Amino acid sequence: MASSICKHAAIAPSPAAFRSTKIPILPVYLFRNGRPSTAAACCSLLRPHYIPNHIPDPNYVRIFDTTLRDGEQSPGATMTTKEKLNIARQLARLGVDIIEAGFPASSDADFEAVQLIAREFANVDSGHVPVICGLARCNKRDIQRSWEAVKHASKPRIHTFIATSQIHMEFKLKMTPDQVVEKARSMVAYARSLGCQDVEFSPEDAGRSDREFLYQILGEVIKAGATTLNIPDTVGYTLPAEFGQLIADIKANTPGIENVIISTHCQNDLGLSTANTIAGAYSGARQVEVTINGIGERAGNASLEEVVMAIKCRGEQALDGLYTGINTQHIVMASKMVEEYSGLRIQPHKAIVGANAFAHESGIHQDGMLKHKNTYEIISPEDIGLVRSNESGIVLGKLSGRHALKAKMLELGYDIDGKELDDLFSRFKAVAGNKKNISDDDLVALVSDEVFQPQTIWKLEDVTCGSLGLSTATVKLIHTNGDEHISCSVGTGPVDAAYKAVDLVVKVPVTLLEYSMSGVTEGIDAIATTRVLIRGEDSVTATHAYTGESVNRAFSGTGASMDIVISSVRAYVNALNKLLGFKNRLKTEDPNKSKWEEEGGETAFVTSSIY
Numbered sequence: 001m002a003s004s005i006c007k008h009a010a011i012a013p014s015p016a017a018f019r020s021t022k023i024p025i026l027p028v029y030l031f032r033n034g035r036p037s038t039a040a041a042c043c044s045l046l047r048p049h050y051i052p053n054h055i056p057d058p059n060y061v062r063i064f065d066t067t068l069r070d071g072e073q074s075p076g077a078t079m080t081t082k083e084k085l086n087i088a089r090q091l092a093r094l095g096v097d098i099i100e101a102g103f104p105a106s107s108d109a110d111f112e113a114v115q116l117i118a119r120e121f122a123n124v125d126s127g128h129v130p131v132i133c134g135l136a137r138c139n140k141r142d143i144q145r146s147w148e149a150v151k152h153a154s155k156p157r158i159h160t161f162i163a164t165s166q167i168h169m170e171f172k173l174k175m176t177p178d179q180v181v182e183k184a185r186s187m188v189a190y191a192r193s194l195g196c197q198d199v200e201f202s203p204e205d206a207g208r209s210d211r212e213f214l215y216q217i218l219g220e221v222i223k224a225g226a227t228t229l230n231i232p233d234t235v236g237y238t239l240p241a242e243f244g245q246l247i248a249d250i251k252a253n254t255p256g257i258e259n260v261i262i263s264t265h266c267q268n269d270l271g272l273s274t275a276n277t278i279a280g281a282y283s284g285a286r287q288v289e290v291t292i293n294g295i296g297e298r299a300g301n302a303s304l305e306e307v308v309m310a311i312k313c314r315g316e317q318a319l320d321g322l323y324t325g326i327n328t329q330h331i332v333m334a335s336k337m338v339e340e341y342s343g344l345r346i347q348p349h350k351a352i353v354g355a356n357a358f359a360h361e362s363g364i365h366q367d368g369m370l371k372h373k374n375t376y377e378i379i380s381p382e383d384i385g386l387v388r389s390n391e392s393g394i395v396l397g398k399l400s401g402r403h404a405l406k407a408k409m410l411e412l413g414y415d416i417d418g419k420e421l422d423d424l425f426s427r428f429k430a431v432a433g434n435k436k437n438i439s440d441d442d443l444v445a446l447v448s449d450e451v452f453q454p455q456t457i458w459k460l461e462d463v464t465c466g467s468l469g470l471s472t473a474t475v476k477l478i479h480t481n482g483d484e485h486i487s488c489s490v491g492t493g494p495v496d497a498a499y500k501a502v503d504l505v506v507k508v509p510v511t512l513l514e515y516s517m518s519g520v521t522e523g524i525d526a527i528a529t530t531r532v533l534i535r536g537e538d539s540v541t542a543t544h545a546y547t548g549e550s551v552n553r554a555f556s557g558t559g560a561s562m563d564i565v566i567s568s569v570r571a572y573v574n575a576l577n578k579l580l581g582f583k584n585r586l587k588t589e590d591p592n593k594s595k596w597e598e599e600g601g602e603t604a605f606v607t608s609s610i611y
């Protein structure tokens, strides 16, 4: 095993047109009883140089993250530009090779988000710099917009696609197969003509497309200059053996395929996306398209953490030595960030990142774990950035300082600095003054509330509740322009009264769709985390997939506090801030899109807020 590991390190730099970046990545993991062990590592790997159409090491699998594009297509997962930028930074820390930052032609907001992310990764000299990719249909406008958005990146990529299955060509595109081939060929050539040296092409619905037709269209786009051929199972229809065979057949029969990278893109309609992705990689794909937490259109995409950990855990033994450049210790942070921003909660039994993924409840398992951890764990929690408090020496309390808090947060997988650390520190001090023991879960709740929030338009300053036969609440909110607003209301309970008081100030008609609260720690002094989902009644719209009707979008917000009313109001105000951010954005893009200002008459919201 040691010799096969060392061969990676010995790979010579390639004469790339692209600048070389040698980046040390995680040590190789040797396997003892099925459990990876860093202690046994014999050498460090180098991430192979980036050349669009070639990977110098045949065992290296590129990770293409599409959380910000396909992931955002999950119903309700709309993210602000600031949130997307934060996720992109975390994806870079994680070490993903390619970030698909969005679909620039779909809206001005998406264009700006992709452009901002591309600019963020314009500097090739500082650490790992991912490729920044923008999606485009096969038309000149989409491709131009994509290029305009990504060209600032040090490694820009255009990803263009067109459907190749009979049903899509006939009923959706209303094009003949020959027209589709010509469109694909000419648009890939057009993307190259703009100066983009890295062009990915996807035959959408490849999983249900005719094989011979795939070989033909893929051969044509290779001649036109495509550097990566992505094979999407767009409707998650194939079984793992079939998808593996599809990749093998494409590899064996497409003219010129040896000059490009084959990629997978597996949707999860039958719950097979991870299995299909691994089967694809085993059959020769060297790029895999994934999302954090597996979010994405309908049932989602293959999840990054599952695919990466499967390759890390079994790559050497079962996948002919495949490996990735992911620093898996950043997985937990990335997962929590995406959970917060997208509002899509992770099921407790989700592989790798679910709350129960490393929990052992039953006696026989607990007995086994106490005797030897490998009995019931194939992955170490630390490998994904999960460190429990009882394994660390730092005990936080009201006398702790910023250094200890920063170090503790790092242990928990949160790399926080600057203003974010300062804000978290003041919240932490406030809680520490009232609470004897601060647990890891308390800290995670605080960081979610303090750091993972949209730009503040309204900030909750205070809330007090009373009861005079009816529940009453008084809230004090501060607007971003500094104005203080105080209002009171009655309600059926303190939370209802407080929400009504907030409504009197913010004056945006919304419906509360969901409200949930959980005490994240035990005892009377537990921190309560609240999550709400609201829908604007006259606001940001999306198109309903079945009816085609315009429906109002939902926005989520979370809050945390030892006081349940404060926790609830924080969550509500955070959701309102998210909604207002989108309203402002729409208003800037198209003054006719939202009637809200004329009707609501709340001038405070007109201030342009660039997320």
Ligand SMILES: CC(=O)SCCNC(=O)CCNC(=O)[C@H](O)C(C)(C)COP(=O)(O)OP(=O)(O)OC[C@H]1O[C@@H](n2cnc3c(N)ncnc32)[C@H](O)[C@@H]1OP(=O)(O)O
Residues within 6 Å of the ligand: 070, 073, 103, 105, 106, 107, 136, 137, 138, 139, 161, 162, 163, 172, 173, 174, 204, 234, 297
């Ligand atoms: C499988 C996937 O995940 S594909 C990515 C899906 N993501 C999204 O659609 C999210 C963003 N989309 C949007 O914001 C909008 O759909 C837009 C802005 C891109 C387009 O909006 P509209 O111009 O109003 O078109 P609409 O979405 O209603 O219809 C799509 C049109 O594109 C055409 N089209 C679809 N795919 C492609 C393609 N790959 N290449 C060229 N044309 C295409 C359709 O045939 C249809 O054309 P038609 O208007 O001549 O019938």
Ligand SMILES: CC(C)C(=O)C(=O)O
Residues within 6 Å of the ligand: 070, 161, 202, 204, 205, 230, 232, 233, 234, 235, 265, 267
């Ligand atoms: C745009 C393509 C790659 C896609 O998301 C799909 O086919 O699922």
Ligand SMILES: [Mg+2]
Residues within 6 Å of the ligand: 070, 232, 234, 265, 267, 297
């Ligand atoms: Mg998809």
